[in-house]
Amino acid sequence: MTEVTDSNPTDFIRDIIDNDLRINKNNGRVATRFPPEPNGYIHIGHAKSVCLNFGIAAQYKGTCNLRLDDTDPAGESMEYVESIIRDIHWLGFDWQDRLYYASDYFEKLYQFAVELIKSCNAYVCSLSPDEIREYRGTFTEPGKDSPYRNRSVEENLDLFQRMRSGEFADGDHVLRAKIDMSSPNIVMRDPVIYRIKREPHYRTGTKWIIYPMYDFAHCLSDALEGITHSICTLEFENNRPLYDWIVERLITGNRPQQIEFARLNLSYTVLSKRRLIELVEKRYVKGWDDPRMPTVSGMRRRGYTPEAIRNFCAQIGVAKNDNLIDVALLEYCVREDLNEHAPRAMCVLRPLRVVIDNYPENQVEQIECSSHPQKPEMGTRKIPFSRVIYIERDDFMENPPKKYHRLGPGREVRLRNAYVIKFESMIKDDKTGEVMELHCSLDPATLNGPPVDGRKVPGVIHWVSAEHCIPAEVRLYDRLFNIENPGSEENFLKYLNPISLEILTKCYAEHNLKNVEPGRQFQFERLGYFCVDAKDSKEGKPVFNRVVSLRDSWAKITGGEKK
RNA sequence: UGGGGCGUCGUCAAGCGGUAAGACACAGGAUUUUGGUUCCUGCAUUCGGAGGUUCGAAUCCUCCCGCCCCAGCCA
Numbered sequence: 001m002t003e004v005t006d007s008n009p010t011d012f013i014r015d016i017i018d019n020d021l022r023i024n025k026n027n028g029r030v031a032t033r034f035p036p037e038p039n040g041y042i043h044i045g046h047a048k049s050v051c052l053n054f055g056i057a058a059q060y061k062g063t064c065n066l067r068l069d070d071t072d073p074a075g076e077s078m079e080y081v082e083s084i085i086r087d088i089h090w091l092g093f094d095w096q097d098r099l100y101y102a103s104d105y106f107e108k109l110y111q112f113a114v115e116l117i118k119s120c121n122a123y124v125c126s127l128s129p130d131e132i133r134e135y136r137g138t139f140t141e142p143g144k145d146s147p148y149r150n151r152s153v154e155e156n157l158d159l160f161q162r163m164r165s166g167e168f169a170d171g172d173h174v175l176r177a178k179i180d181m182s183s184p185n186i187v188m189r190d191p192v193i194y195r196i197k198r199e200p201h202y203r204t205g206t207k208w209i210i211y212p213m214y215d216f217a218h219c220l221s222d223a224l225e226g227i228t229h230s231i232c233t234l235e236f237e238n239n240r241p242l243y244d245w246i247v248e249r250l251i252t253g254n255r256p257q258q259i260e261f262a263r264l265n266l267s268y269t270v271l272s273k274r275r276l277i278e279l280v281e282k283r284y285v286k287g288w289d290d291p292r293m294p295t296v297s298g299m300r301r302r303g304y305t306p307e308a309i310r311n312f313c314a315q316i317g318v319a320k321n322d323n324l325i326d327v328a329l330l331e332y333c334v335r336e337d338l339n340e341h342a343p344r345a346m347c348v349l350r351p352l353r354v355v356i357d358n359y360p361e362n363q364v365e366q367i368e369c370s371s372h373p374q375k376p377e378m379g380t381r382k383i384p385f386s387r388v389i390y391i392e393r394d395d396f397m398e399n400p401p402k403k404y405h406r407l408g409p410g411r412e413v414r415l416r417n418a419y420v421i422k423f424e425s426m427i428k429d430d431k432t433g434e435v436m437e438l439h440c441s442l443d444p445a446t447l448n449g450p451p452v453d454g455r456k457v458p459g460v461i462h463w464v465s466a467e468h469c470i471p472a473e474v475r476l477y478d479r480l481f482n483i484e485n486p487g488s489e490e491n492f493l494k495y496l497n498p499i500s501l502e503i504l505t506k507c508y509a510e511h512n513l514k515n516v517e518p519g520r521q522f523q524f525e526r527l528g529y530f531c532v533d534a535k536d537s538k539e540g541k542p543v544f545n546r547v548v549s550l551r552d553s554w555a556k557i558t559g560g561e562k563k
Numbered sequence: 564u565g566g567g568g569c570g571u572c573g574u575c576a577a578g579c580g581g582u583a584a585g586a587c588a589c590a591g592g593a594u595u596u597u598g599g600u601u602c603c604u605g606c607a608u609u610c611g612g613a614g615g616u617u618c619g620a621a622u623c624c625u626c627c628c629g630c631c632c633c634a635g636c637c638a
Contacts, residue, residue: 015579039638133634133635184565186565197636213636234568235631236632237568238632240567262569267574315575315576317577319569321569321570321575321576322568322631323574324574328587329574333587339600373596373597406598415596458598460595461597525599526597526598551600552598556598
């Protein structure tokens with residue numbers, strides 16, 4: 001885990017906290033929590049919330065708890081809990097000993113429910129699910145009171161106890177808060193707060209047959225933990241009156257305050273858990289950590305850094321406007337971080353063989369080059385140069401367009417960190433006409449400086465020595481969807497990008513990349529930032545994931561076709 | 564349709580009655596052995612619209628328009 005030292009942003013939530021502190025609310029205490037349900041992996045949208053909650057705690061010298069909101073056994077599992085813990089730690093945040101589970105509060109929550117029954121604020125309702133819906137009314141018509149609304153406290157207590165002990169089938173009864181069936185806010189029309197569900201819970205097993213609903217469990221969990229500011233997303237705004245209603249009746253002293261902000265939407269991807277689960281389960285991606293996924297584990301495997309993600313979250317801000325953040329901002333944030341920290345290397349993705357005719361057959365020269373052009377402190381490495389090298393296929397064009405700076409008939413280019421070479425001839429495949437090999441000559445005086453006669457060589461291309469390079473697999477990723485806002489489409493799968501992954505198996509990398517640490521990032525010069533895949537790399541045969549390409553102003557000029 | 568929320572540059576987002584920050588994107592230019600980095604420069608006379616209050620309004624008032632959320636025994 002890295003220590004978070006990012007500077008503090010400002011937003012409307014921090015304004016509220018500043019004001020609370022000014023009036024000494026909660027005795028100047030600030031306590032937040034991040035409350036995921038362990039039914040999926042967390043994604044970049046959760047990261048926004050993680051940065052907000054943990055960031056506020058750090059800024060105000062308060063605390064932020066991690067609480068697993070596991071009140072619905074369906075779909076929840078320890079695998080998800082473990083992934084959430086791993087991902088938040090990786091992002092750079094820590095909750096010390098404050099790891100909590102809503103399921104640890106089940107007994108307390110049950111007692112709270114009993115209390116609510118005793119104060120005539122809750123009742124057992126025996127309507128069927130369909131009937132409950134009918135009785136609820138609509139946006140324009142008020143609901144009707146349940147015929148069970150006025151059961152006696154004794155009967156309610158008895159029934160609720162028997163719900164717990166397993167006397168009834170799922171759906172036979174529920175516990176409801178007794179509020180107002182004619183409330184214009186549908187959430188307040190006697191909401192269900194406990195249901196019978198015969199489903200084993202990943203932590204409590206078969207101990208419980210009834211489970212509290214979110215609205216009941218969440219606010220009380222906050223209160224039990226002494227949370228001061230309960231930050232959640234906008235869709236819970238309608239639930240805030242219920243949050244307050246419950247807390248007012250059951251909690252004395254300091255009560256937590258719910259504050260809502262707009263969830264993150266990112267262009268060209270989806271962030272709803274339902275849709276991400278669908279991508280995983282229907283195998284459109286290779287798992288939750290597929291490098292194309294916007295999950296934290298997917299981004300980690302892709303090669304994103306925690307710093308980049310945190311900085312992104314700081315850049316996008318916190319407000320209440322619906323938003324669709326341009327994925328270009330995320331890419332900017334990784335480039336910014338990796339440009340600073342990733343050592344440079346050379347790798348040829350689509351090799352073209354080049355023979356330097358005037359270079360001696362058995363000569364090998366070790367060229368020392370820096371690992372970072374602006375940071376000498378990052379050191380140097382040696383790269384062998386020899387008679388036969390590989391260059392990138394599209395760094396040669398037989399009929400180059402105007403302004404093309406690379407190799408072509410009659411042209412010269414600089415080999416990065418090495419000599420200037422000049423095109424002499426090419427060998428083509430008789431049948432296909434494809435260029436198979438180039439023959440060039442080098443200018444021996446150009447290793448450490450420009451040509452002595454003062455001629456300009458505008459192009460620089462990367463290369464590897466054929467004899468010394470190592471084979472590598474490189475995976476190029478593109479956006480998962482080909483429309484800006486797939487999340488707004490019901491049939492979002494229709495817009496999956498068919499070429500979101502391109503696997504190149506015949507790449508050649510400089511020999512220094514032979515045994516690299518999984519998870520390490522490099523800049524492959526002129527191409528982009530690449531990360532050693534932590535799962536599929538083999539000893540001496542690394543697999544590289546492209547994190548993000550370099551900005552490419554040449555591609556912009558030529559129409560931006562993908563490399 | 565009842566309720567709740569939101570409308571400031573292409574995308575985010577400051578602004579809290581004193582005359583529109585910043586970031587990304589975009590467009591130019593300089594430097595460059597990465598068509599990278601870095602560095603300059605440009606980019607809302609106007610804040611969803613219309614009225615009103617005021618010496619002065621994105622900020623206050625009124626009406627209108629648009630978008631999002633809520634009718635799970637999900638969270």
